[in-house]
Amino acid sequence: MARLDHNGDRNCPPEPIVELKGISKSFGNTVILDQVDLTIYPGDALGIIGPSGTGKSTILRLIAGLLPPDSGEIYIKGQLRQGLIEDNPDPIGIGMVFQQAALFDSLTVDENVGFSLYQHSKLPHSEIRKLVEESLERVGLGGSADLYPAQLSGGMRKRVSFARAIIAHPEDPSHSSEILLYDEPTAGLDPIASTVVEDLIRDLHVGQKHCSCGTYVMVTHQDSTIRRTTDRVIFLYRGKVQWEGTVRELDHTDHPLIRQFRTGSIEGPIRAAG
Numbered sequence: 706m707a708r709l710d711h712n713g714d715r716n717c718p719p720e721p722i723v724e725l726k727g728i729s730k731s732f733g734n735t736v737i738l739d740q741v742d743l744t745i746y747p748g749d750a751l752g753i754i755g756p757s758g759t760g761k762s763t764i765l766r767l768i769a770g771l772l773p774p775d776s777g778e779i780y781i782k783g784q785l786r787q788g789l790i791e792d793n794p795d796p797i798g799i800g801m802v803f804q805q806a807a808l809f810d811s812l813t814v815d816e817n818v819g820f821s822l823y824q825h826s827k828l829p830h831s832e833i834r835k836l837v838e839e840s841l842e843r844v845g846l847g848g849s850a851d852l853y854p855a856q857l858s859g860g861m862r863k864r865v866s867f868a869r870a871i872i873a874h875p876e877d878p879s880h881s882s883e884i885l886l887y888d889e890p891t892a893g894l895d896p897i898a899s900t901v902v903e904d905l906i907r908d909l910h911v912g913q914k915h916c917s918c919g920t921y922v923m924v925t926h927q928d929s930t931i932r933r934t935t936d937r938v939i940f941l942y943r944g945k946v947q948w949e950g951t952v953r954e955l956d957h958t959d960h961p962l963i964r965q966f967r968t969g970s971i972e973g974p975i976r977a978a979g
């Protein structure tokens with residue numbers, strides 16, 4: 706199928722930002738991913754769904770370079786990744802937003818958001834503080850830099866973790882995230898707090914489509930999050946991408962796996978996980 710590029714031209718595919726080719730991963734004797742191919746293009750808002758334990762988070766950790774594949778190849782902007790992210794930096798920054806906001810409770814919001822800059826850059830602290838403030842503004846948390854995580858709601862803590870993932874690295878722009886990986890960012894939030902976070906994800910995406918962090922992958926079990934934040938969805942099951950389509954097609958396909966997942970029925974090809 707011809708792909709539309711961002712100018713609406715056909716037959717002019719942009720260079721993929723991430724490519725997984727024949728990726729396999731097992732833990733012990735259990736095969737989690739079995740020769741998975743996946744291509745992510747600049748500007749993609751890709752959702753990964755599927756039953757619990759099917760390997761969705763594992764895919765994110767592989768893309769982030771936190772976990773090595775057993776076999777297959779990962780290309781980041783056309784460059785074959787060798788080893789893990791700590792061994793060889795990628796040509797672009799890849800940010801990850803975890804289900805638990807993963808903030809340091811003993812550090813302020815400022816110290817959490819600017820953590821890697823305070824640790825690794827030579828920028829003066831006043832400059833880093835400015836970058837932190839800018840990042841907090843973008844997630845709607847301006848003025849909260851001196852608070853501690855314990856003083857924030859769950860939704861606010863998640864937004865702090867977004868601010869940390871998208872902070873600019875002016876000394877080394879390759880560290881600024883060009884792709885964000887969201888692992889269940891709305892899990893545990895009430896429906897209204899989820900909507901705030903979903904809107905933020907979309908706003909960050911739409912505002913940044915042609916530059917840094919305008920591309921993301923979303924892993925979630927929340928129906929509203931899939932509908933409100935993604936354009937394209939893949940369904941992972943038994944180690945394989947079993948279905949791929951648009952959010953709209955999710956509602957209409959009669960693919961047996963999607964139909965069962967959509968209705969939550971225990972009858973069907975997916976075995977209930979306990």
Ligand SMILES: Nc1ncnc2c1ncn2[C@@H]1O[C@H](COP(=O)(O)OP(=O)(O)OP(=O)(O)O)[C@@H](O)[C@H]1O
Pocket residue numbers: 732733737755756757758759760761762763764
């Ligand atoms: N480091 C690890 N060591 C051993 N097993 C692991 C490890 N990481 C993941 N697994 C196992 O791999 C399987 C896939 O895990 P993963 O977290 O990727 O699933 P998931 O689809 O994201 O699940 P969920 O929807 O429940 O979050 C699970 O059975 C998990 O227990």
